[in-house]
Amino acid sequence: MSTALIIIAIIIVIALGAYAASLLLKVKRQAAINQQALEERLAKAEVRRQQALTDIRYIAAAMLEDRCELSEGVMRIGKLFDALSMTEQVTPLFPQLFSHYDIIRSHPIMEARQALPKQQRMKLDFARMRSEADLGESILQEAKNITEFEQAPTH
16 A cells, blocks of 8 residues: 555544544533433422422411312312322322312312303202311311421422
């Protein structure tokens, strides 16, 4: 082989090595950007989760202070735990609240409730009131526990 061909081969190898190094740097930069974006999304999700837990504690306190009706508080707390995907985790901690929630969760509200025949509304009201009468004191005790509820952050 001639010296010129060896020099050309060395230049090609150096160029390919430089190109490979630049691609590797781009991949590393993109991985760092992706990791940072993931960490930011997780941090924002944790802030939203903590805010929802704060809202749950606030609603429970409002129930205890008669600023929020029992069924309304149960509905709001149940829906927030549902939104946090924590219902299965906390149901054993607050069984009476979730028993009542299971009874009222499908009850229509506002315009949908008004659209029901009077007899159907009365039937739903009776089921709600009976559940409130049976579970009310237990639910309020659980609401007291909810005001102090702390959940460890998720990973």
